[in-house]
Amino acid sequence: MLHQLTVLFKDHLSTDPTVYCTDKYTVYQLADGLRFGIENTILTPRELDLLNLLVERVVTSESDQIVTWRRRLEQPSSEEAHPFRMIHFLFEQLDVRTGEDLQQLLTSFFHPSSWIIPLTSNRLVVIEREDSVSENDLHDFFTALQSDFLMDGKVLIGQQRQSGDLAAQFRLEQAALRELPLLHIERFLPALMRLTLLSNEVRDDLIERFITPLERESRETIDAFCRANLNVSLTAKHLFLHRNSLQYRLDRLTEQTEIDIRSFEGAMFLYTLLLVA
Incomplete structure (x- = not known):
């Protein structure tokens, strides 16, 4: 073209x-x-x-602060020392006027500490810094947008991070957004599971990020916990551990990966990566 x-x-x-x-x-x-x-x-x-x-x-003219955020997202690496979560929106056939109206609605919906970053005429990301909107409220908001503006779109709820590489996280979640079916709103982990199945490159990156840094003990804990259907007592018995010792290991895993292994989605995600590592 x-x-x-x-x-x-x-x-x-x-x-x-x-x-x-x-x-x-x-x-x-x-x-x-x-x-x-x-x-x-x-x-x-x-x-x-x-x-x-x-x-x-591509949106190029905005306030200096938004331009700074956009440049950080486009860099190879950009470390963020404070907690953040990104909400990614992609709409079809969004004209300039509708885009401006949409930005105003997003500004009123999200916490004042959040940043609304237009990326292109149809795509934008919200960077939450403090209070995060609930998933139910986001579902209702997205449904209302589709109804009021008569447009199709999709939304990806990014991973809640305490700190880390903002740019790398942005690229990963944007890749997951592209593979998300239209008219869907989806959380970070299910979207990444789909991306893992579709992209060998992304799968290898995820293994390098979430599995490779873990010591053998942590990997054994993931395997045993999932094989025991997330049953703490059964896992502790299988690993010959006191229940409190296992709880400490699970807390440590959540701290290391920023993935809640006690949830079904978190356990499935880590276990799948462990199997293909």
Whole structure:
């Protein structure tokens, strides 16, 4: 597609960020992540409408703080020392006016400490810093958006992190969002399980992140706990441990992975990665 667009717009199209990252250009992103800009002065309303249907328009002009957040998300690595959770939204056929109305609704729905970061004309992420909205409230909000705006979309509820690499977490959750079926709202772990089955590269990254750093004792605990159907007493008996000692191990696993192994989804996720490691 880029070749055809280059033939059509010639020197008015640029893939150089130092050129297109100015107010003189409208910036777009292809499905493979490649970005390009086209000079505003030569784009007709019809061409703008057509481009918005074919590719995602990248949001480039916002407040300095939002620009800073967006740059952090796009970096190879960006360590965040404070707790955070990301909520990812992707909508179909979202025009500029509707996008502005949507941002206002999101601002009123989420806690004032949260940041609403537009990424493209159809995609945005909310970074929660303090209070997190409940999953039930988010379901109701998403259903209302679909009804009021008559548009299709999907939402991924990211992992609650106490700290860590914000940019790496963003890329992982964006990849999971892409594979999420339309009209769905899904939590982090089920989405990652789907991604693990679809992408060998992501699966290897997840093993490196969640399983490789664990000592042998922790891996044995995951295996025994899941084989015992998450029964603490039965697991302690199998491992010849006091119940309190096992509770300490489970707490330690949750601390290390930031995944609650006592939940069905958390146990299934870690056990699956352990099996394919």
